Amino acid sequence: MTAKKRVTAVVLLAGILLALSSAHAQKASPGIQDRERERRSLAINITRAINTAEANYKKNHGVYATWDTLISNGDFTDTGTKWAPESFPTVAHAMYGSGKEIVPGWKLRLILSKDGSSYDLLLEDVTDPKCGYAVVSDERGLIRQSKSVDCPL
DSSP states (O other): OOOOHHHHHHHHHHHHHHHHHHHHHHHHHHHHHHHHHHHHHHHHHHHHHHHHHHOOOHHHHOOOOOHHHHHHHEEEEEEEEEOOOOHHHHHOOOOOOSSSSSSEEEEEEEEEESSSSOEEEEEEEEOOTTTTTTEEETTTTTOEEETTTTOOO
């Protein structure tokens, strides 16, 4: 075998090994991506439930409610919420609380205007300190996802 053919064979073999290694790495990551997608879906659906509870509270009381009010009202309890979408039962049966994390791994900032006519909601993933993934919404019910500017969405 000539030197040129040997170099070609080595380069070809290295390319095949690199492709196989890359394919293996891609197969290993979907589990992480699936868990991340599930966590994000949970946060989005918790946010939907909070928006629904807020709309109901405003309809009945003329103003939006604080998180403590929603908790004391029984909208969110340690056994779940009635405001969860039927398509996402995990939200319905989550253990909600008034502590730093409203459910394990998720911190809520719910800020009402002085007159209670509007609110801003930020549900932040405390397990993601590097990128700060969060779900954001307000009284309009539009739900957005965010991360710090240094991290891709």
